[in-house]
Ligand code: ADP
């Protein structure tokens with residue numbers, strides 16, 4: 153019979169700290185319980201029954217002595233090993249039911265199976281079956297608040313049986329029930345014992361104790377008697393058929409049977425995660441306003457960062473697009489000292505002669521020139537001020553100008569200083585509203601120019617304002633229109649394989665030696681790119697600093713709320729631990745909640761930023777915001793990381809709670 157011993161307590165003592173002294177509540181309990189027994193522990197209030205029961209149920213550890221469950225000493229077990237025992241072997245029934253208020257009967261019954269990694273459909277099936285056998289078929293979707301005390305206690309019995317419930321521990325299970333409901337519960341416990349479950353009941357009521365075959369009386373923390381009831385009564389006081397002796401030998405089958413049906417696979421981990429996710433989601437929903445306010449810090453932080461990054465990106469993309477149109481290996485030479493030099497218009501340093509010399513350099517692929525002047529355009533009675541731009545062929549491509557009708561001038565026409573021109577859309581509408589302009593003549597200043605092409609509409613920076621524009625060979629403009637021998641700018645395209653900085657310094661020394669001094673300045677696409685890059689990175693660092701501050705503030709808000717949430721839900725944590733939740737289950741539940749709050753905040757921040765951006769772009773067309781997938785993903789990832797970082801401490805403190813103390817909390 154020795155191999156039939158299920159629980160074995162030897163000299164178990166339990167002391168509580170009371171002020172400065174230790175008070176011993178259990179004084180050396182020796183007790184063995186065999187498989188299939190039904191034991192009642194009876195004693196007056198305060199005698200230590202619950203303390204003993206909690207030790208038996210691995211919710212609490214003895215201060216000294218040893219306690220073995222199926223031969224395994226519990227003394228050196230880790231918290232998760234004890235949780236596994238609670239989950240797989242014990243089924244708890246508490247006086248105050250300890251159901252989770254926000255879950256329905258079916259979900260409450262399932263909780264232990266969630267932690268055992270049972271798949272959802274199997275859990276549902278078993279929960280319904282158990283609730284059905286306890287007469288609750290109609291009530292599976294009811295919340296505890298919608299159930300009577302007796303019904304709630306039956307839900308808690310279903311929960312105790314969910315994972316098999318080889319050993320059922322009931323601490324004053326009828327204490328809060330009316331007589332009839334109490335009788336039903338006792339009947340159920342007797343039936344379960346008859347089916348092979350080991351049942352231990354704690355009670356102060358001799359009538360309840362009479363239902364058990366073995367009665368242990370406890371007084372002031374010591375066992376006073378341990379007797380076998382030869383005549384087991386049922387709760388009505390009638391003599392019960394004694395069938396429990398048959399069960400003292402047989403090993404209960406329920407646990408082993410159930411466990412075999414339930415496969416533990418990786419998908420069960422996924423299921424557990426999903427369950428933690430749902431729990432977190434429900435917790436968030438039940439505190440909507442608070443969740444939203446908590447998120448606000450994250451929402452604002454993420455919104456600010458995403459918007460500013462989009463703004464910076466939009467601006468630099470615009471500039472880079474302009475540069476890309478010129479080609480990446482070009483150098484533009486302007487007269488004067490620097491960009492915006494007021495005298496540059498009068499500096500006559502760049503000449504067509506420079507063009508020829510530059511063209512002769514080995515690293516030069518092509519050279520283009522441009523010259524601008526204001527001129528009066530006339531045709532018949534129609535006249536208008538216009539910008540006449542003298543350009544090289546290349547510049548049409550560089551400036552991103554395309555003809556929609558006709559053609560641009562040829563190299564031959566450029567050399568011949570031909571009186572031909574390409575007009576823009578504005579000029580075409582103004583001077584040729586009803587007919588095609590192609591082949592017609594127009595008076596520019598005091599020369600007649602034949603229109604050979606019309607430009608497609610464009611937002612190129614060389615088309616300025618609403619005034620008409622006409623593009624002509626620079627040679628024609630310089631000799632025929634304004635009789636000027638200097639240029640507005642020179643664009644040098646560097647040959648493939650030559651370094652732009654080297655070319656830049658060669659051009660510089662070449663022009664200085666030709667002009668005798670530096671009366672020009674240069675801009676290469678490289679230097680523009682670099683200055684944009686450095687401006688952008690300075691900007692990014694600044695923004696990142698602001699972002700870090702605002703997100704840390706948001707994170708602290710999240711941590712604060714999570715701490716409150718853990719405190720509020722201490723009892724829930726206790727219940728979950730009592731039915732077998734691991735520390736990691738509790739940790740992940742709260743961590744998931746923190747991450748969800750932050751991630752949702754991040755997502756809302758991104759969406760808000762996008763909406764605000766659209767509104768701004770609608771009203772201020774000059775501003776472009778460019779949202780990159782990268783920044784959106786980074787924002788969401790960052791906010792999740794904040795959730796983990798700031799949610800970890802509260803989640804960990806939840807997982808480290810002592811199940812007994814947590815349960816005692818109201
Ligand atoms: P019963 O369940 O038999 O009514 P308990 O086991 O709950 O009794 O309590 C036994 C004794 O231990 C009581 O005197 C009680 O005050 C004391 N006690 C129980 N829990 C604690 C605790 N957490 N801290 C200090 N004393 C406790």
Ligand code: MG
Nearest residue numbers: 201202203323
């Ligand atoms: Mg008690």
